[in-house]
Amino acid sequence: MGKLGLVKARHLVSRTGMGAEWATIQRYKNLTMNDAVAHTLSYVDYTLPRPPRTSSWTKTVGNRKSVSRQRNMMRMSKNEGAALQTWWANHMLTTKTPFLERMTLFWSNHFPSTIAGTKQPSALYHQNVMLRKNALGNYGNMLMAVSKDPAMLIYLDGYSNIKDDPNENFAREVLELFTMGGTVYYSENDIKNAARAFTGWSIDDRTGKFINRPEQHDTGVKTFMGKRGNFNGDDILKILLQHPRTAETIAEKMWKEFINTSRPNPGYTRKWAHIFRTSNYDIKTLLTAVLTSDVFWHPANMGGLIKSPVELAIGTMRTLPYRLRKNNLAHNLSLMGQSLFAQPSVKGWDGGESWISTQSLMRRSGLMTNLTRGNLRGKHDPLFMRHMPECSDEELMAWLIPVKPLHPLPTQPGRQRLVRALVLDPAYQVS
Known part of the structure; x- marks a missing residue:
């Protein structure tokens, strides 16, 4: 080879x-x-910078229980959430293992919990750490962990799911989004019985950690996905992991993440899913199958993905000597439609072509214009040239864009001018 x-x-x-x-x-x-x-x-390197200061769970609980303190809680979660967004954006900018952060971002979009939906930035930080720890590990372990994660229990109302008043939110999403990936594979009765099985999973008000409350658990017999028994939440997740469709759902998401924006090709995704299941849901094994497949390396798929705002902004600043004003990175991501810890719904960001709207395209173009402004002084800009590789113009083009530029290249000489033209070309928006 x-x-x-x-x-x-x-x-x-x-x-x-x-x-x-x-x-x-x-x-x-x-x-x-x-x-x-x-x-x-x-x-991989799991080392993280010091997180921003966030309020404890007990303080948040006190605010939740007092109507007069609701406004204070909203202000607190907004300010602390903004600090958490800046913390993660800056870590993605400086990490030595960007693939680990990319996969953490991928799983945070598969299992979204938001600042507005939880009002608990401290729980979101711990969830982010947990997802990073499992990002290249075992999907079954991650599914179990996220199902008992306090941020998820708040976001999908799992902590208020009790036997006398079952809440179906988490059960519905674990079926539709986290495993089965479509309502054709299960029934409303499956959702109701899964919700009964998850009753009693809650949060300890003293510690902010997961707690199982047996007195709030429905101990009756449940029928779920053709099986019958006195199931608890762990049993439901194990049944879902045994179903072939769960692996297929993840394989299809990998297609969208690594191949192109078209409808996933079942010839590949079913093969990847089989490899994934037989490896007992080892994520590295699945990724190896995806990244060594002929479809990943096919020339037609080079340039077949639209860069997310994170890839566009952070990727540009990791690639080229451009910088934004301090603490302005997370704000720019939000303007372009990828506000960290703030997905638009439990479905997460749609990605792909949804990144390109009339408004977002203007903001993407505006950011690239701002980043490249002031770097047109040709060979006399030592700061810029110090960070540029010594290569031919042809190699530089092959480095910065995956397909031919759509706009004419500048006729005036100068490496900065050429780089700026390539960064502002529509071809730079894809990977």
């Missing part, structure tokens, strides 16, 4: 990282496909 070369190395780095970082591409271009993919999946 031959070496990747510049174009394929760029494709792998841009799809699995945050930005097509030149140093990583140079390292990967001399590796085989299997070695480069293996390095991508094994190179």
Whole structure:
């Protein structure tokens, strides 16, 4: 098996990282496909910067129980939530293992919980840490962990699900979004019985951690997905993990994340799902199958994904010597439609073509214009040139854009001018 070369190395780095970082591409271009993919999946660092200060669960509970303190709680969650958004955005900008952050972002969109929906930024921080810990681990373990995660219990009303008044919100979403991926695979009766099984899962008011309250659990017999028994929440999740459709749902999401925006090809996703299930839901095994598949490397799929705001903004600043004003990064992501910890619904961000609307496209273009402004002084800009690779213009184009530019290139000389033209070209919006 031959070496990747510049174009394929760029494709792998841009799809699995945050930005097509030149140093990583140079390292990967001399590796085989299997070695480069293996390095991508094994190179992780779970070290995090110090999180922002957030209020304790007990303080939030006190505000929740007092009508007069509701406004204070709203203000607190908004301010602390903004600090948490800045914390994660800045970590994505500086992390040494961007693939781990990309997968943490992927799973946070699969299992979304929001600032507005929880009003508990401290719980969202701990959820973010938990998702990162499991991002390249075992999907079954992550599903179990997120189902008992305080932020999720608040967001989908799981903590108020009791035997005398079952709440179906979490049961509905765990079926529709986290596992089965469509209502054709289960019935309303399955939702009702799953909700009964999850009763009693709550949050300890003293610690803010998960607690099982047996006195609030429905101990009656339930019928779920063709099985009958005195099921609890763990039993429901295990039944769902045994169903082939759960692995297919995740495989289909991987198609949208790594291949292109078209409808997933079942010939590939079913094969990946089978590999995923037989590995007992090992995420690295699934990712290896995806990233070494011929469809991932097919030239037609290079440039087949639209960059998310995170990829566009953070990826550009990781790739090129551009910077925003301090603490302005998370705000710009919000303007472009990807406000961290603030997905529009439990379905998360739709991604793909939804990133491109008339309004968001103007803001994306405006950000790129602002980032590249002031870098047109040709070879006399030592700061810019110090961070640019020594390569030909052809290599520079192959590095920055995956497809041919749509606009004419500048006729005036100057590396900064050429880079700016490429960054502002529509071809730069895809990966």
